[in-house]
Amino acid sequence: MNLLLLLPALLMIGLVFVWPMIRYGWLSFHANSVLTGLNPVPNGGANWIRLLDDQRFWQDALQTTRFAGVSVGLELLLALAIALLLDQRWRGRGVVRALALLPWALPTTMMALGWRWIFNTPYGPLERLNEFVGLGPLNLLSTPMWTWLVTVVADVWKTTPFIALLLLAGLQTIPKDLYSAFRLEGGRPIQALRCITLPLLMPYVLIALLFRGAQAFGVFDLIQVLTGGGPAGSTESVALYAYLNAMRFLDFGYSATAMLAGFLLLTSAMLILAMLLRLSGLMKPVQP
Amino acid sequence: MLHLNGLGKRFGEQWILRDLNMQVDEGECVALLGTSGCGKSTALRLIAGLDRQDEGSIELDGEPLDSIPAERRRIAMVFQSYALFPHLSVRENLNLGLKIRGVSPAQRQQRIETVLDTVRLREMADRRPQQLSGGQRQRVALARALLRDPRVYLLDEPMSNLDAQLRDDLRPELRQLILQGTQPVLYVTHDQQEAMALANRIAVLKDGRIEQIGTPEELYKTPASQFVASFIGRPQINLLPVDKQLTIGIRPEDVGFDPEGMPCRLISREWQGASQLLLLDSPRGALRMLCAGDLSLSEPLHVSWLTSAEHRFDAGSGHRLAE
Ligand SMILES: Nc1ncnc2c1ncn2[C@@H]1O[C@H](COP(=O)(O)OP(=O)(O)OP(=O)(O)O)[C@@H](O)[C@H]1O
Numbered sequence: 001m002n003l004l005l006l007l008p009a010l011l012m013i014g015l016v017f018v019w020p021m022i023r024y025g026w027l028s029f030h031a032n033s034v035l036t037g038l039n040p041v042p043n044g045g046a047n048w049i050r051l052l053d054d055q056r057f058w059q060d061a062l063q064t065t066r067f068a069g070v071s072v073g074l075e076l077l078l079a080l081a082i083a084l085l086l087d088q089r090w091r092g093r094g095v096v097r098a099l100a101l102l103p104w105a106l107p108t109t110m111m112a113l114g115w116r117w118i119f120n121t122p123y124g125p126l127e128r129l130n131e132f133v134g135l136g137p138l139n140l141l142s143t144p145m146w147t148w149l150v151t152v153v154a155d156v157w158k159t160t161p162f163i164a165l166l167l168l169a170g171l172q173t174i175p176k177d178l179y180s181a182f183r184l185e186g187g188r189p190i191q192a193l194r195c196i197t198l199p200l201l202m203p204y205v206l207i208a209l210l211f212r213g214a215q216a217f218g219v220f221d222l223i224q225v226l227t228g229g230g231p232a233g234s235t236e237s238v239a240l241y242a243y244l245n246a247m248r249f250l251d252f253g254y255s256a257t258a259m260l261a262g263f264l265l266l267t268s269a270m271l272i273l274a275m276l277l278r279l280s281g282l283m284k285p286v287q288p
Numbered sequence: 289m290l291h292l293n294g295l296g297k298r299f300g301e302q303w304i305l306r307d308l309n310m311q312v313d314e315g316e317c318v319a320l321l322g323t324s325g326c327g328k329s330t331a332l333r334l335i336a337g338l339d340r341q342d343e344g345s346i347e348l349d350g351e352p353l354d355s356i357p358a359e360r361r362r363i364a365m366v367f368q369s370y371a372l373f374p375h376l377s378v379r380e381n382l383n384l385g386l387k388i389r390g391v392s393p394a395q396r397q398q399r400i401e402t403v404l405d406t407v408r409l410r411e412m413a414d415r416r417p418q419q420l421s422g423g424q425r426q427r428v429a430l431a432r433a434l435l436r437d438p439r440v441y442l443l444d445e446p447m448s449n450l451d452a453q454l455r456d457d458l459r460p461e462l463r464q465l466i467l468q469g470t471q472p473v474l475y476v477t478h479d480q481q482e483a484m485a486l487a488n489r490i491a492v493l494k495d496g497r498i499e500q501i502g503t504p505e506e507l508y509k510t511p512a513s514q515f516v517a518s519f520i521g522r523p524q525i526n527l528l529p530v531d532k533q534l535t536i537g538i539r540p541e542d543v544g545f546d547p548e549g550m551p552c553r554l555i556s557r558e559w560q561g562a563s564q565l566l567l568l569d570s571p572r573g574a575l576r577m578l579c580a581g582d583l584s585l586s587e588p589l590h591v592s593w594l595t596s597a598e599h600r601f602d603a604g605s606g607h608r609l610a611e
């Protein structure tokens with residue numbers, strides 16, 4: 001009976017998630033490229049063996065992890081500050097709340113184009129400003145280090161509002177009486193942050209971490225539009241690499257392998273993280 | 289001794305509390321009694337320093353509190369919601385405040401163990417608040433207040449989340465734990481029975497002002513207005529309009545059978561064991577009457593009351609008229 005009620009949801013998940021994954025798995029054990037006339041031909045584990053040895057894939061995996069880690073870390077810190085600010089009562093808070101969400105509402109491609117233009121050499125506004133300083137052309141989008149930073153800045157700019165909103169929702173579940181009680185116990189407001197706010201907000205922080213971590217690891221559109229993976233592949237992500245394999249090199253079998261490998265890396269990282277969190281006791285269910 | 293001088297608070301243009309004057313002596317318990325939304329919690333928050341009053345002042349033992357922040361007033365409050373920290377165990381809940389106030393670990397431990405025994409929660413010490421029953425949570429809140437070693441206790445409807453049975457059970461406990469201390473106690477409730485049972489004096493609040501303040505007996509015997517009269521005493525007083533100027537109040541327990549009295553029709557009866565409450569249709573309107581539980585009734589009923597038992601109110605303002 002219970003299973004019957006779940007059936008529509010299960011069907012839906014099966015259709016959009018499980019089935020494609022199975023297809024990927026199947027495809028990853030086939031050669032399916034221009035060489036086979038785009039027909040799937042079983043090739044044993046050749047794709048996987050190739051992947052293990054593929055410098056470019058592992059380089060991309062490293063780059064993507066670094067990108068995701070730094071972006072999400074920065075986003076969490078910034079979002080926490082913003083959420084704490086928006087949770088206070090002050091005039092004009094409603095307007096600022098609405099404004100703060102704007103970057104998130106903007107389509108990623110438009111946003112990425114915007115950033116690309118800002119950092120364009122020699123026509124972008126940043127270079128124009130730089131002319132007054134007189135340091136010579138910055139060439140931000142042709143230096144690997146700077147380009148990487150630009151992708152992080154763009155991602156932080158876009159998704160911090162989302163996390164802030166999530167944390168704000170979490171903050172608002174904390175009963176105000178707790179803060180009153182804490183003050184009467186002799187605690188100053190700054191101590192309440194550590195003793196009440198942060199522990200009670202922790203489940204929301206972890207949810208944000210998992211959501212955004214997974215999302216950032218799968219980053220595609222931002223990189224594709226902003227840098228195209230360059231310069232010299234220094235900002236290429238796993239998803240972009242898989243995409244290139246399929247759409248540029250027309251090697252669907254290997255593309256599926258790279259995609260699936262990325263997915264497996266991500267899920268195992270998440271599982272390990274979740275286990276560590278459980279062990280550390282931070283994830284204890286708290287219902288105020 | 290807690291002294292409130294003309295305390296007032298407004299939100300925007302609207303005054304929630306106005307002209308609150310009151311004194312609570314050492315060891316005295318004053319109940320703040322009033323309907324929902326009349327400003328009871330607001331009054332406590334002002335005293336605790338959690339909100340700032342818009343007029344008037346608060347003094348404790350002759351010293352003005354107004355410029356002292358809440359965290360340094362040394363006032364304990366039991367919240368309507370108990371406000372226990374959900375992420376901490378009972379023991380940690382009690383420990384937090386002591387730690388913040390710089391009590392040494394050894395002393396903390398000893399005081400917590402003592403208070404856990406006092407409120408009989410030793411077995412529950414490692415549970416989280418959501419694993420406790422309502423009554424147990426309330427005792428944790430009381431224990432936390434006791435550990436504060438406060439100069440004043442403020443209790444905001446500490447019983448309102450409990451069922452009737454538990455309230456009766458906990459009343460003696462509350463009296464023993466808190467009301468026997470030497471500190472002034474302000475006890476907020478909307479339950480007149482609770483106020484009568486626990487408080488030395490009762491302040492009846494209406495629309496943010498004190499309607500009357502006095503001992504339970506004074507409020508029962510000489511209510512200053514129709515509002516107080518119908519708030520204090522159960523079953524509720526009968527209010528019988530006489531003319532445009534005068535309304536008579538007569539308590540159901542003061543109405544008696546009398547062959548010479550008004551003839552009445554019995555509409556309904558509530559049997560309460562030792563007594564029964566009759567609802568009568570009298571020539572002067574609907575009338576509640578209390579009589580012995582074992583009385584058998586035969587219509588027509590004739591009832592009357594002593595003129596001396598009547599309360600006389602101004603029909604317009606509702607104020608009590610001079611005898
Ligand atoms: N922050 C606030 N802003 C505006 N109005 C408020 C605020 N806090 C309380 N009020 C109003 O003040 C009035 C008194 O509130 P208060 O909480 O003191 O009532 P109460 O007597 O404790 O009621 P209850 O018995 O339901 O707890 C209410 O009408 C409430 O709407």
Ligand SMILES: [Mg+2]
Nearest residue numbers: 328329368444
């Ligand atoms: Mg209240």
